[in-house]
Amino acid sequence: MTQLEQDFMPGNLVRARGREWVVQSESRRDWLRLRPLGGADDDIIALIPELELQPVEPATFAWPQPEQAGNHAAARLLRDALRLKLRAGGGPFRSFGNIAVEPRGYQLVPLLMALRLTTVRLLIADDVGIGKTIEAGLIARELMDRGEIARLAVLCPPHLVEQWQSELEMRFNLQAVALTSASASRVERNLPHGISLFDYYPVVVVSLDYIKSERHREHFLAIAPECVIVDEAHTCASSGTGKQLRFELLQRLVKDPDRHLIMLTATPHSGDEAAFYNLLSLLDPRFVALQHQVSASDPLRQELARHFVQRRRKDIAEWQAETGDGRGFPRRLKTEVTYQLSGDWGVFFDSVQDYCRELAENIEQQGEGRGRLIWYATLALLRCVASSPAAAVKSLTTRLEGSFDNDDLLADERLHDGEADDLDSNDLEPPAQLEDASRLQKLISEAQRLSGKAGDPKLASLIRHVDTLVKEGYHPVVFCRYVATAHYVAEHLRKAFPKVTVESVTGEYTPEERRERVETMEESETRILVATDCLSEGINLQHLFTAVIHYDLAWNPTRHEQREGRVDRFGQQAADVRCTMLYGQDNPVDGFVLNVIIRKGETIQKELGVLVPMPEDEARINQALVKAALMKRSSNQNPSQGSLDFGEPERLLAPLQAQWQDALEKAKANRTVFAQRRIKPDEVLPEWQKQQDALGTQADVQRFVQSACARLNAPLESVRQAHFRFLPQHLPEALRLRLADEGISQPLLLDFNELHRSHPLVSVLAEHLLEASLSGETTLAARCAATLTDSVDVVTTVYLLRLRHQLGYVRRRQPFQMMAEETVALAVAGRSNPQWLEGDAVAQLLECIPTGNLPPEAMQREIRTALNFLANHSQQLQVVAEKRAQALLADHKRVREAARDVGQYSVNACLPVDVMGVYVLLPDAL
Incomplete structure (x- = not known):
């Protein structure tokens, strides 16, 4: 290798166009x-050296100038x-220099x-809240910073696009479109004309809805990048036309053998x-053969373990306890708050039930084939009445239109809570008005009259519970079904x-x-915060809230887990997260959902450690819910949900319960081999800590930002604390303009528990101070100083x-050559007999x-x-x-x-070393 080629290696200093530069990775x-x-x-x-008017030459870094001395605080700031x-x-x-998160082991x-x-x-396939987004982001960022990929696409459901873009x-530190x-x-x-999407935007978040059409799908396949992340991957593998196209x-x-594919899902096997085996086939077509093999020692199953990781929160907690790897997840403290359908509200609820029964009987006698319509109206009305007087009024005053024998009527997403993989359902109230009878108007007036704490026992129970939470210092999110x-x-x-x-x-x-x-x-x-389920996916709430209240029980247990997972997830600082279910003791709708659906989901989750979604069968679930909704309330003075008998509705759902249990057994069989306990992240955590110390910790960030801002007036x-x-x-105008380019032009609230070194404010301040010091400015950050102190002898x-x-x-x-930098400090005590x-x-x-201070000449x-x-x-320095x-x-x-990494590495020092600063500490005789 010639000297000229050596000078152009990544990490070398060169002089071009009248200034000094550092050669970066990917240079030739x-x-x-x-x-x-x-x-x-x-x-x-x-630049292309051959086209430069002046040749590109090797360069050296100038040492500090004694005439540009500053004080010790300015030295530390540099x-x-x-x-x-x-x-x-x-x-x-x-990647660790480019990420704004401290990953747990x-x-x-x-x-x-x-x-x-x-x-x-x-x-x-880690559990909800463990941090799959962070795990996938770490891999993509690492591949990018190693030079192995230059482009990335994230495929996700529409409601997660903005969250991915933000994350x-x-x-x-990846700008995504x-x-x-x-x-x-x-x-x-x-x-620009002639430029493809991924050449111009190397990182793109793509909605799965966008690539449904053949034209968009073909276009994406033609330009797809080297690395693809698929979130909610189970939605791309199950039955249904849209899912089959995905x-x-x-x-x-994956036909391209060099394309990296990272799939994420909390529910890989839902029965x-x-x-499930479609998903596995995307990792390697051979894995489909595992469908009929159960031995954990099967070589193919062991090969799958190299590609599949699935940990429950329980696994993580045990792991952390064994290794001492940081604080675990918060305790999820669950409680239930009940109310009775007593007084005028109980009479109102019974009147609505009677109305629905009589309507159903009349239409059955007429024999007009309007059964599905009655199913719909009954469920819609009773669900809205169980939610709130406001939802009841909205439902009663919105006329139900459409064909009476429409098979799709009961699939209206306003009535249900979405499938396990569809948690962005409509939160508008379903219509339930079938006729403009005076009796209907009376129900509407009664619902309006009972609005408020005095007439609504459910609201009164909520206010009492929230009062307790607030006094104990919690910040609750109250989840409701309807707008x-x-x-x-609220x-x-x-x-x-x-x-x-x-x-x-x-x-809205x-x-x-x-x-x-x-x-x-x-x-x-x-x-x-009071929210509908539009927030059960897509916006993380763990930094602001510490409690979840299910004001309306979900008819899908996955929804409950998603709600709680918005708050109880990676990044939650509180030791405890409170989760409360609020329901009517004698409300048959709540009772059926609670006893037959939610309790079963909780039992499975307790046994397995993760939630297994309820099998989908709309017809059976609708029929069972109607039967339960029209049941008479308990006549007990102190009713409880345990006293309600859901014999016929439960029998209707028995086949689903059997499928659900079967899904549990299959999920248990897959769990242990893929928990990846043999991989020991504690073995590499010291390297993470070393890099943290070398790059700057959270405490360093806070000290730097506070000191820099103070020096910049x-x-x-x-x-409040840390805020x-x-x-x-x-700030000076030039710095203001640079920050404005980064989107920081207005006052900004800083949380030093969250502010990371890669935040634009930290980066821009560091660059501004470094440039000022290299240009000879000493009031901000100084390259040299001499200080009197009693810290040295x-x-x-x-x-x-x-x-x-x-x-x-x-x-x-393929060989990769990259440039790496680090800042280190070296000291020498004494001059005649120096100690390094x-x-x-x-x-x-x-x-x-x-x-004390020294005169400028002495400094x-x-x-x-x-x-x-x-x-x-x-x-x-060379040593x-x-x-x-x-x-x-x-x-x-x-x-x-x-990691049993497949790479081979070498590290060579670039000489001479850059001397950035020289700081003399003189013993203070006093």
Whole structure:
């Protein structure tokens, strides 16, 4: 290799176009990607050396100038800026400098599984709330930062598009464009002529609805990227025309043997054998043969374990207890609150039941084939009455139109709670008005009269329970089935709790409006959110809420789990999450749903550790629900749901119960081998911690942002513990403009428990300070200083170094060359008999407290002496660089062995080392 080629290797410094640059990964001798020496990744350019007017030459980094000395606080600020600005760290996980999440040990398991596969084909079937999005994002970001992929597509249901887009941006620093039926034409219209979608937008979130049509499906297949993530993957494998088309799409995608496929689902096996093995066939067609093999020791089953991971929360809790790997999940404390259909409300409920019975009898006598209509009207009306007076009025005043013998009538999603894989159903009230009789008007008037705490025992029970939760410090989310109920409940909670922020979110709002309404509650000390199931998927609530109340029982147990999973999930800081079911003691509709559906789901979940969705059979469920809804209420003075006899309705559902039990047994058979207990993430957690320390911790982020803002005359305003308000209007104009380009132009509430080093505010501040210091500005971040302190006994000098490494590895028989950087500090105590110091001892020196000032001439003299000393001991810098390269290689090998990675690695130091800062600490004689 010639010297010229060596100069163009990733990590080397070059001079071009009148300035210095760092050669980036993916560079070749005839084509260079260059980042300005003090710039950010956004400033990277590409050039062809042969076309440059002046030749590209090797360069060296200038040492600090004694004349540009600052104080010790400015020196520490430069150290923090350097660490927090690093993206291409030298550790074995290339992605950790680009992610805004601290993964727990168990979330590294899918990543380690991915590293051992030449082509990543994974089915991640972890339980709800464990963090499948984070696990998949880690794999995609790692592949991208290793240079193995450049493009990514996420396929997901429509209601999850915005969540994925937000998660990729906020947690993984990936700007994604959404491709939906509504946005596709606009996105494609904005593409430059002749440029394909994925060349212009390397990361795209695609709605599964968008690719239903043949034209869109074929177009996507023609441009599909190297890596595809499929969320709610079970919706692409079961029966039904739309789902079959999705499955065919995935089949065609995996025909490319080099395409990475990561599938996510919390319900891989819900009793549909064909669907489950369809999913497995996408990993490898051979796995279909496992359908008739039950031995856990079967070689093919062991091969599947390399591609399939499924952990319950119970598995994670046991794992964490064994390894001491961080705090586990919060305790989910479940309780039930009941009310009686007593007084005027009980009379009203009985009147509605009588109305439905008489209507059914009259239509049966008429023999007009209107049976389905009566089924519908009965269920719609009694469900709305059980929900709230407001929903009852809405249902009674909305006329039921349509054909009386329409087979699709009972499939109206306003009546039910969606299938297991469809949790975005309509939250409008179903119509139930069949005739404009005076009796109907009387029922409407009675429902209106009983609205409010005095007449509605269900609302009164809710207010009492919420009062208890609020006093105990909880922030509850109240889930309702219908829009009218949500607004009704929110209105009366505001009256009952005038000092508490109460907000309602329903399907009336766009997904973006829903998110904004939730986010505006962040500054409130006490908050209550009332929502329909439009929030049971798509918006994470764990950062703001700590309790869930099921105001309306769901007719699908999966819905309950999804509601609770919005709050009780990865990222929840509270030790306990309260979950409450509210139901009528003597309400036969609640009783049937509770005893026959929800209790069965809870039993299965307790036995298996995860929820198995209820088998789908609309006709049987509808018939059973109608039978239960028309049952007479218990005449007991103190009724309980246990005293209700659902003999006939239960017999109707017996075949479904048998299918459900069968699904449980099959899920149990699959569980143990795929919990992946043999993979030990604790073996690689030390590497994660090392990279955290090298790149900057949460405490470093808080100290840096507070100190930088104070020096820029824009100190943060304290709101409450760990929460501050950032005011950009006080910053210098150039910095304000840069922040505005990142979408930060208004005051911003900062939560230092969540603010990560990759946040645009942290990145822009670090870049601004670093650029200022390299240009000679000393008031913000200084490259040199001399300080009096009582923390040292002899003259001690701290040298702040930036190390660059060439990281090479081979994967799929293809060599990769990448640049890696890290910031380290080296110190020397004494000058006549110097003692070199590294590690924690040096970090403590940078935290020392100055006790006095030196005149400028004395400062410059001490700094000049320290620079001369380093020039005379320059071999020490080479020793440090080579030691760090060997240590990084050892870290890579350790991770490779833990993951049984298929790659081969090498790490070489780039010399000479960059001397970023020189700080002299002088013992204070006083």
